[in-house]
Amino acid sequence: MQKYSAFSLFKNALKGHKDWQVAWKDPTPKEEYDVVIIGGGGHGLATAYYLAKEHNITNVAIVEKGWIGGGNVGRNTTILRSNYMHDENGLFYEKGMELWRNMSQELNFNVMYSPRGIINLAHSDAQMNAYARRGNSMRLNGIDAILLGREEIKKLVPILDFSENVRFPIFGGLMQPSGGTARHDAVAWGYARQADSMGVDIIQHCEVTGFEVVNGKIKGIKTSRGNIKAKKVGLCVAGSTSVLAEMLNMTLPLETHLLQACVSEPIKPILDHVVTFGAGHFYCSQSDKGEMVMGGDLDGYNSYAQRGNLPTLQHVLTEGIAMLPFLSKLKMLRTWGGIMDMSMDGSPIIDKTHIEGLYLNCGWCYGGFKATPISGWTFAHTIAQDKVHDLNAGFNLNRFNTGHLIDEKGLGTKTWIS
């Protein structure tokens, strides 16, 4: 594989950029693989990469219905954080933050990792107390957390609405300084390029139409490009998980819902951090191009549409304007939607299944992007060793049966309520 560097850029510039190698190949599916990963999104690509790198399993195929990076890894708001209260989430995502820190060097691909800090605003004394509790829980798990007062927030983010007579005055907030953003497409492309170089076949435009299960053991998959035999199969298909589960006669604790995001026209630097509104569901950061990147609530009813509905966007942006009044002066540049695999307790599922050799990675709700490296890392371990890692042991499928839910937000099973 060609190494990317300032020197290689300079050398290829002199040759008119005609000698760059393709970043990954376009192979025809082989008859059989040791592992087939369904879904060429961030999680699937990361899983294949860690299978090859950490477990020396390179006879691997990624099967993708569309093109890699065309699903949720290209439809998110690029935020990284591990500001969770529960141990299962905190320890899992914090290991992920460690992987984010070294990702550009490890993948030899600039993922534009930007630990600019994430601030959750509080708008009442009760919320400040809750944030103090969450911050303390984070620090016990070795995650950086700082509780900030109103004046401290004002110094960091002066553009917020600090007027006295607003409906939701800012009391303070909880900051995770190591939180931030990364370029989402680069994450997909970086993992794809490295996985490909280690022998993984990335098979695009190949839709899974069925599974071959014999005596409770997975034997292979049926696709639009023919049957592929596999010793092990991993599902990494986010919002399409229930569709594949139906082919396997499984009913999962998931509902597929639509989440929208949008960006404004680009403006000069005005917001240095990721900031979330505490009296509703809205968050905002500024991209390197200057666009304000914004998101919030689900559309609120089961949807596979991959495009959103205006009432929700209006609702979300009303909250945005309450937090950052200048947003009302900006033009909207783009809006888009992705389909989320909303689990019934708001936490993911990374586990084995009752079918031998079939592994499940789903339930990412709003937060799949930040989990990309650690999801791939733990899922690769689960597949390679045929047993869960300590970090994803809590994210088992059985917890809904045993009552060991990981309900970070206390939302219960109504995932569309926000």
Next chain:
Amino acid sequence: MLYIKCPYCGLRSQNEFAYGGDGTVKRPTLNKEVSDKEWDNFVYNRKSPRGKHVELWHHISGCRQWIKVQRDTVTHEIFKTVSADKEI
């Protein structure tokens, strides 16, 4: 914008409604032994189909009645709406 035909009020915009989830889920029969599996299926497990979906909506800013709607989860086309006590 979805337009939902409330069986009591007629065609109204989605802004008047609250979503109530999968309308095919049945609570296990009262005063009968309930297995863990039955309870899981009632509380957690959902088919979440891609295509036709029967769901509950609450006309909360209208007549406040619960209704059943059959809607396509890809195209959002609404095929049928009935009062909540009827089957689709």
